[in-house]
Amino acid sequence: MADFLMPALGADMETGTVVQWLVEPGARVKPGDVVAVVETHKGAIDVECFLDGVIGDLVPVGERLPVGAVLARVMETGGKPAVSVKASKSAVSAVAQPASPPLGREAAAPRTGQSTPVNPRRKVSPAARQRALQIGLDPDALSGTGVDGAVVLGDVERAGRRTRSVAAPAAAASAAHRGSFDPVQMRQAIASAMARSKREIPHYYLSSTVDFDAAQAWLQAWNRDRDPVHRLLPAVLLLKATALALREVPQFNGFCEGGVFRPGVGIHVGWATALRGGGLVAPAIHGADGRSPAELMEAMRDLVQRARAGGLRSSELTDPTVTVTSLGDRGAESVLGVIYPPQVAIIGFGRVVERPWVVDGQIVARRLVNLSLAADHRTSDGHLGGQLLAAIQQHLQSPETL
Amino acid sequence: MSSFKPFRMTYREACKQAIRDALLADARCFVMGEDVGKYGGCYAVTKGLLEEFGPARIVDTPLAEVGFVGAGVGAALAGLRPIVEIMTCNFSLLALDQIMNNAATIPHMSGGQFAVPLVIRMATGAGRQLAAQHSHSLEGWYAHIPGLKVLVPGTVEDARHMLAAALADPNPVLIFEHIVLYNAEDELDPAVTTVDIEHARVRRQGKDVSLVTYGNSLPKCLAAAQQLASEGIEAEVIDLRVLRPLDTATVIESLTRTHRCVIVDEGWKSGSISAEIAARLAEDALYELDAPVRRVCAREVPVPYAEHMETASLPQVPDIVAAVRSVVKAG
Numbered sequence: 001m002a003d004f005l006m007p008a009l010g011a012d013m014e015t016g017t018v019v020q021w022l023v024e025p026g027a028r029v030k031p032g033d034v035v036a037v038v039e040t041h042k043g044a045i046d047v048e049c050f051l052d053g054v055i056g057d058l059v060p061v062g063e064r065l066p067v068g069a070v071l072a073r074v075m076e077t078g079g080k081p082a083v084s085v086k087a088s089k090s091a092v093s094a095v096a097q098p099a100s101p102p103l104g105r106e107a108a109a110p111r112t113g114q115s116t117p118v119n120p121r122r123k124v125s126p127a128a129r130q131r132a133l134q135i136g137l138d139p140d141a142l143s144g145t146g147v148d149g150a151v152v153l154g155d156v157e158r159a160g161r162r163t164r165s166v167a168a169p170a171a172a173a174s175a176a177h178r179g180s181f182d183p184v185q186m187r188q189a190i191a192s193a194m195a196r197s198k199r200e201i202p203h204y205y206l207s208s209t210v211d212f213d214a215a216q217a218w219l220q221a222w223n224r225d226r227d228p229v230h231r232l233l234p235a236v237l238l239l240k241a242t243a244l245a246l247r248e249v250p251q252f253n254g255f256c257e258g259g260v261f262r263p264g265v266g267i268h269v270g271w272a273t274a275l276r277g278g279g280l281v282a283p284a285i286h287g288a289d290g291r292s293p294a295e296l297m298e299a300m301r302d303l304v305q306r307a308r309a310g311g312l313r314s315s316e317l318t319d320p321t322v323t324v325t326s327l328g329d330r331g332a333e334s335v336l337g338v339i340y341p342p343q344v345a346i347i348g349f350g351r352v353v354e355r356p357w358v359v360d361g362q363i364v365a366r367r368l369v370n371l372s373l374a375a376d377h378r379t380s381d382g383h384l385g386g387q388l389l390a391a392i393q394q395h396l397q398s399p400e401t402l
Numbered sequence: 403m404s405s406f407k408p409f410r411m412t413y414r415e416a417c418k419q420a421i422r423d424a425l426l427a428d429a430r431c432f433v434m435g436e437d438v439g440k441y442g443g444c445y446a447v448t449k450g451l452l453e454e455f456g457p458a459r460i461v462d463t464p465l466a467e468v469g470f471v472g473a474g475v476g477a478a479l480a481g482l483r484p485i486v487e488i489m490t491c492n493f494s495l496l497a498l499d500q501i502m503n504n505a506a507t508i509p510h511m512s513g514g515q516f517a518v519p520l521v522i523r524m525a526t527g528a529g530r531q532l533a534a535q536h537s538h539s540l541e542g543w544y545a546h547i548p549g550l551k552v553l554v555p556g557t558v559e560d561a562r563h564m565l566a567a568a569l570a571d572p573n574p575v576l577i578f579e580h581i582v583l584y585n586a587e588d589e590l591d592p593a594v595t596t597v598d599i600e601h602a603r604v605r606r607q608g609k610d611v612s613l614v615t616y617g618n619s620l621p622k623c624l625a626a627a628q629q630l631a632s633e634g635i636e637a638e639v640i641d642l643r644v645l646r647p648l649d650t651a652t653v654i655e656s657l658t659r660t661h662r663c664v665i666v667d668e669g670w671k672s673g674s675i676s677a678e679i680a681a682r683l684a685e686d687a688l689y690e691l692d693a694p695v696r697r698v699c700a701r702e703v704p705v706p707y708a709e710h711m712e713t714a715s716l717p718q719v720p721d722i723v724a725a726v727r728s729v730v731k732a733g
């Protein structure tokens with residue numbers, strides 16, 4: 001028997017709320033299976049399980065729990081499963097069919113004839129909303145008996161007693177949640193992580209200007225005959241060049257633990273992604289050094305979309321071994337990053353700009369990009385940092401090898 | 403020490419016995435105010451005390467609130483324990499400078515070097531056709547001021563015992579005695595010889611709604627609760643007792659069981675203590691609320707003289723019952 005715990009999805013996470021279980025008690029789970037959706041300040045995250053066995057004792061949805069709290073227990077393979085696999089299969093198929101009463105917003109809409117059309121927002125008392133969250137009901141779908149037709153505690157309690165199935169309402173509740181994150185909470189989390197970084201990590205900064213002409217020319221050639229969805233952005237080359245350079249100078253790919261460097265296993269680049277409405281998140285692009293630019297482009301698109309709409313996986317938040325921030329074509333010219341602890345480096349790219357540049361004694365117009373490194377002085381020195389920047393620069397000069 | 407004997411007593415008598423006890427117990431204690439001596443007090447609270455304690459302990463003052471309240475502040479600073487009576491809280495506005503800028507402030511401005519152990523008793527409230535200059539409920543205003551404690555005895559027991567606690571407090575304490583309550587009568591529990599001046603009290607238990615009130619609205623709420631019980635609605639009645647510092651915890655504790663709250667206050671609604679309580683519930687207990695907070699307060703007019711209009715301007719039992727019904731539905 002092993003415990004499945006509330007994961008720490010980054011140094012800045014203290015609590016999370018299970019808003020949906022994607023497995024039934026008694027279901028078989030294996031490492032990598034997404035078993036739950038956890039609401040954090042980074043939005044709803046699909047949490048993977050790293051245990052092999054039969055899951056049981058699921059905590060109720062809606063409960064806010066600290067990192068490390070037991071979310072479920074897994075009877076590992078070889079042990080005696082708590083519930084037969086047969087039973088769990090039938091339970092899963094029951095969930096798949098929308099046999100339970102309709103609970104989504106859409107389902108409720110046609111039935112709201114009695115409520116005032118002027119104010120489409122459903123009236124739910126604060127106490128009722130809280131209780132509904134605890135028992136995994138969507139209060140907006142209930143009919144209210146309170147003041148002004150508001151859904152009140154009694155309505156939720158009655159609906160809770162009617163609804164025997166656990167998973168179906170949980171799914172509805174999480175659908176309402178998915179993608180939403182609390183900007184205030186996220187601001188606090190960023191504040192806490194960045195303050196910790198600046199408090200604990202002795203940063204040093206290096207930067208250099210990189211000739212981007214070769215890379216730009218290669219990109220133009222690549223993109224010329226491709227339809228927009230398959231075109232590459234400059235960011236992909238910056239990412240790949242960085243990942244390859246980290247392979248050569250691995251002292252920047254990993255973590256500082258108790259003042260000692262621990263190398264990362266694999267190069268999982270945390271890709272800094274700004275979220276609409278404020279805040280940012282830097283989920284991992286796994287094994288970035290081993291993927292082609294086209295693969296990286298697809299991974300990046302998918303990641304950015306999921307970061308903004310919800311649905312990041314827990315491993316994507318816990319795995320990054322380094323962070324890259326690229327400001328894009330509407331960004332500033334340069335950036336000096338703040339390291340995300342316990343990582344030891346953040347590599348930054350400014351906007352690609354056209355500037356006078358000296359080539360072979362001649363002033364010519366060139367596309368340039370400012371490349372920077374902020375690194376932890378406890379685990380590396382500027383000399384080594386210079387080597388990393390030089391390696392990135394070198395890779396960008398031969399884009400065909402990326 | 404105590405002249406207290408177990409028997410039925412009026413609120414007026416309780417106030418008087420409390421003062422008498424204080425005068426007997428502490429030679430530093432004296433009473434000062436308009437008509438407190440020869441006339442025996444505008445509401446007859448101090449009747450007979452001049453004869454018993456003499457003019458040095460029971461001091462009739464000119465009609466000059468700012469003067470005699472200021473004298474009270476000075477006496478307290480100098481080490482005496484004055485009990486100053488202001489005839490009605492409407493008149494206390496004349497002494498507001500002394501109460502706020504001196505009594506409430508000097509302990510802070512002196513860095514705690516000077517205490518002002520002053521007690522000011524004043525009559526408050528409407529219901530005896532005394533018209534707009536003698537009928538208002540201004541205790542909520544005073545509850546705004548840091549440095550003061552504001553007591554609102556709503557029972558004979560509190561009228562009997564709050565004064566001793568107020569005199570023992572090193573801060574200036576205001577006691578608001580409701581003019582309608584003076585004639586209220588109740589049995590006193592001989593086992594109770596002191597009360598705290600910190601906590602609200604649940605005067606009646608119930609599970610459906612919390613009625614939060616004080617002063618003369620307390621008996622009205624208890625009457626409303628009794629009527630509601632016959633309809634199957636169990637109202638919990640909370641007597642705030644102290645408006646500053648406000649015991650929000652007791653109110654929230656009740657709300658966690660009832661999830662509904664009706665505040666009843668004879669003060670006006672705008673910018674009132676009822677507004678403060680509602681705001682605190684919104685701040686600290688929003689997720690306990692299962693219905694909007696309702697308030698039953700005085701109509702926003704100067705209290706009228708004519709009896710039927712005065713009655714209509716004040717919170718009455720049917721208003722309280724209606725407010726409760728509006729938040730406690732069959733659901």
